[in-house]
Structures are given as structure tokens and as C-alpha cells.
Amino acid sequence: MIPLHKTPSAELLAKIRRYIAEHLLDVGDVIEEAQCKMQHPAPRPFEEVRERHGIARSPGVHEEPRALGVQPPCLHVGLDGILSRLKSKLDKPKETFSERLLRLISERGMTDAEAYKRAGVDRKYFSKIRNGQAPSAKVIYAFIFALRLNIDEARDLLASAGYSISPASKFDLVMEFCIMEGYDIDTVNGILYEMGMDVL
Helix, strand or coil, rough: CCHHCCCHHHHHHHHHHHHHHHHHHHHHHHHHHHHCCCCCCCCCCCCHHHHHHHCCCCCCCCCCCCHHHCCCCCCCCCCHHHHHHHHHHHHCCCCCCCCCHHHHHHHHCCHHHHHHHHHCCCCHHHHHCCCCCCCCCCHHHHHHHHCCCCCCHHHHHHCCCCCCCCCCCCCHHHHHHHHHHHHHHHHHHHHCCCCCCCCC
């Protein structure tokens, strides 16, 4: 049972419901938005006219080099720069979830025990996380509130375990709202309880 003093006000719950109504997307909308962000291939000039008249195209920028057996054309002047930046990013060792979590705990001046107790996680489970076991998104959210992370830190921590805040999930939108407002874990659990969602 959630303590009475942590029960959110009707005004706060109404504010959260408005936030969900404004930001919740249908799964189809999320997919459509992602597809719109993807780069579309460059249009081939006069393609329809050529096909209609049976005119073959001369090899050029818009051709498929492998099919024609010619060398690929130089695409863009800055391609080498882009590739070298991409390579340097890939070469850098990526921080694992457990490494990132332990770093954040240390940066907050907390001990591991303080952090996992605030998050409502037992010592055995925390030991598994420390040794590389990926936790559930709910456990990650519990650590986010226990450590009082800001929205950017929260997104990075979620991403390091392969998760993200989904605009198609009411639960994720409640989490996003609470992170941005800087609520503690007890307040968040009070909100979840009153909204009929599973507490952290």
C-alpha cells in the first residue's frame, strides 16, 4: 500500500493524463514517423520517359555499378570524412549498462548499497546486474529515480541496456513526465498506483 503522504493530488494526476493525451502516439504513427526520417533514394531523372520509349540510360551517378560492371562513381566530396568519423565512433569501446550505472552511482556520491536499496532492488539481483545481466526497463526506471537522473542521463542509461522511452507507451510517457519533473521514487510509485499501473 502506498503511504498516504505520497498519494498524488487529483490536479497532478490530471496534469499527467493531459501530458499522455498530448504525447501518446499510435504504434502505426511511430512507424510512419521513423520511415519519414529515413533517407529516400535520389530520384532518377526522366526515368518514366526513358522506360516508355525504351531508351537505355548511359552509365552515371544513378546507375547500379555492380549490374553494369563499372566502377562506382565518387558519391560525395565529404564521404571520406564521414566514414572516418563513423569508424572512430565504432572503434571507441561502448560503455555497458553496468559500467554506466556504477559510474552514475559514484558520481552521485552514493554507495552501491544506498543506490540499490533506494531503487528497491535486493543485493543478489544488484550483484547480477553488476556482473553484466541486463535488467528489465522497470528496474532501470527505478534506478533513474533513485539516482535522480535528468532526462538526458535517463535516456542514455536506458539506451545502454537497449531500451528507449516509447511515445506509444502510456507507462513510458508517465516515466518521462516524472523524470522531467524530478520526482523521487516514492512519488512516482504513488502516481503509478493511482493510475492503475504496476509500481516500480
